[in-house]
Amino acid sequence: HSKYPAFKPIAMSNRRWPDKTLDTAPTWCSVDLRDGNQALIEPMTGRQKSRLWDLLVKLGFKEIEVGFPSASGHDFDFVRELIDNNRIPEDVTIQVLTQARPDLIEKTFEALKGVRRAIVHVYNSTSTVQREQVFGLDREGIIDIAVKGAKLVQDCAARYPETEWVFEYSPESFTGTELDFAVEVCNAVTAVWQPTPERPAIINLPATVEMSTPNVYADQIEWFCDRVERRESLLISLHTHNDRGCAVAAAELGVLAGADRVEGTLMGNGERTGNMDIVTMAMNLYSQGVDPMLDLSNMDEIIQTCKECTQLPLHPRHPYAGELVFTAFSGSHQDAIKKCLARRDETSPWEVAYLPIDPADIGRSYEEVIRINSQSGKGGIAYVLERTHGLVLPRWLQIDFSRAVQAYAEASEAEVEPDAIYDLFEKTYLHD
Ligand code: KIV
Numbered sequence: 293h294s295k296y297p298a299f300k301p302i303a304m305s306n307r308r309w310p311d312k313t314l315d316t317a318p319t320w321c322s323v324d325l326r327d328g329n330q331a332l333i334e335p336m337t338g339r340q341k342s343r344l345w346d347l348l349v350k351l352g353f354k355e356i357e358v359g360f361p362s363a364s365g366h367d368f369d370f371v372r373e374l375i376d377n378n379r380i381p382e383d384v385t386i387q388v389l390t391q392a393r394p395d396l397i398e399k400t401f402e403a404l405k406g407v408r409r410a411i412v413h414v415y416n417s418t419s420t421v422q423r424e425q426v427f428g429l430d431r432e433g434i435i436d437i438a439v440k441g442a443k444l445v446q447d448c449a450a451r452y453p454e455t456e457w458v459f460e461y462s463p464e465s466f467t468g469t470e471l472d473f474a475v476e477v478c479n480a481v482t483a484v485w486q487p488t489p490e491r492p493a494i495i496n497l498p499a500t501v502e503m504s505t506p507n508v509y510a511d512q513i514e515w516f517c518d519r520v521e522r523r524e525s526l527l528i529s530l531h532t533h534n535d536r537g538c539a540v541a542a543a544e545l546g547v548l549a550g551a552d553r554v555e556g557t558l559m560g561n562g563e564r565t566g567n568m569d570i571v572t573m574a575m576n577l578y579s580q581g582v583d584p585m586l587d588l589s590n591m592d593e594i595i596q597t598c599k600e601c602t603q604l605p606l607h608p609r610h611p612y613a614g615e616l617v618f619t620a621f622s623g624s625h626q627d628a629i630k631k632c633l634a635r636r637d638e639t640s641p642w643e644v645a646y647l648p649i650d651p652a653d654i655g656r657s658y659e660e661v662i663r664i665n666s667q668s669g670k671g672g673i674a675y676v677l678e679r680t681h682g683l684v685l686p687r688w689l690q691i692d693f694s695r696a697v698q699a700y701a702e703a704s705e706a707e708v709e710p711d712a713i714y715d716l717f718e719k720t721y722l723h724d
């Protein structure tokens with residue numbers, strides 16, 4: 293009964309992506325400083341933006357959307373700060389967003405004066421709901437906005453020939469737009485820009501609101517890629533939001549369906565339920581042996597910086613990054629992990645039950661892997677005692693002592709720290 297299945301299902305025979313695998317990282321573009329920032333209760337201060345910028349550069353992002361300078365004085369100032377103080381490394385390109393409106397486009401170029409290279413990201417909304425309810429325009433009216441915007445972007449860029457310009461266009465609300473119309477608008481824009489394989493334009497297809505299962509989004513991307521003109525001169529970019537909780541899956545399938553580039557944020561900050569979480573998608577690649585082309589080896593620094601800049605806490609079960617995701621409390625999981633770790637040969641690939649990656653790869657220690665509470669068993673308790681106090685218990689003692697620890701944990705209704713386990717051991721066996 294949904295309003296959206298306006299999209300015709302695509303015949304199975306037309307699908308090429310189920311046979312493909314993700315074997316290289318897409319080009320990442322961080323939109324933390326724009327989409328992420330605009331969704332915060334308290335937008336970032338200049339100092340916080342600066343701190344997050346430094347982190348993004350350090351992690352290895354080569355494309356970073358730094359704001360919407362025509363809409364916000366703070367964003368304008370931040371763009372100037374980066375350019376005037378030479379804070380943009382040679383291999384990093386800043387991106388700025390603007391609506392396809394003449395005054396905003398002019399101001400955007402003012403903000404970018406003197407930049408070495410920049411992506412100007414221009415958008416207008418194309419969905420049925422936005423056309424009918426927000427703009428009161430028909431298809432031609434929407435194409436007209438996009439084309440006039442594209443022309444002005446091109447004219448403004450010509451005024452600053454010393455800058456290497458890259459143009460990006462988003463049919464905002466793509467996921468609520470009829471596919472044939474999305475293709476038509478994008479063709480009209482690229483007919484103005486005339487990109488070439490050497491100087492490609494970016495066409496970004498946002499799931500501004502996530503409206504379907506990820507496979508349907510991927511079908512839309514494939515359908516679009518197959519029909520859009522000048523495909524060889526375009527970089528197809530994805531920009532998924534997480535309204536149905538599938539932003540990462542949608543981006544992954546979208547890349548399999550033919551996209552080249554992915555926009556997202558660290559830990560998925562962004563409008564409403566957030567943007568696509570680049571950390572999760574990058575670590576998904578990493579866990580399958582694909583170089584994510586981002587350095588996520590100091591996860592705690594990433595978490596801390598994000599927390600300080602966005603003032604948002606991280607869920608303890610956030611994929612890969614949460615403080616509990618490499619922790620096992622239950623006896624059977626502990627037992628399996630303990631056995632795998634004991635047999636582990638450092639030279640072979642990581643293969644440990646319940647742990648998709650080696651926690652050390654993101655800067656975590658093994659201490660947090662096995663923790664003890666009333667759910668834990670003899671194996672886990674023995675593992676902790678050996679690791680923290682060098683005490684190796686014979687099997688009969690492990691069984692006996694685990695009863696004491698379990699009784700203690702049930703009574704205290706809390707986690708039992710390694711020192712408390714050792715004290716209990718001393719009290720139980722080494723004193724009267
Ligand atoms: O979600 C969205 O559609 C956007 C666009 C402006 C790209 O953020």
Ligand code: ZN
Pocket residue numbers: 327498500531533563567
């Ligand atoms: Zn967005």
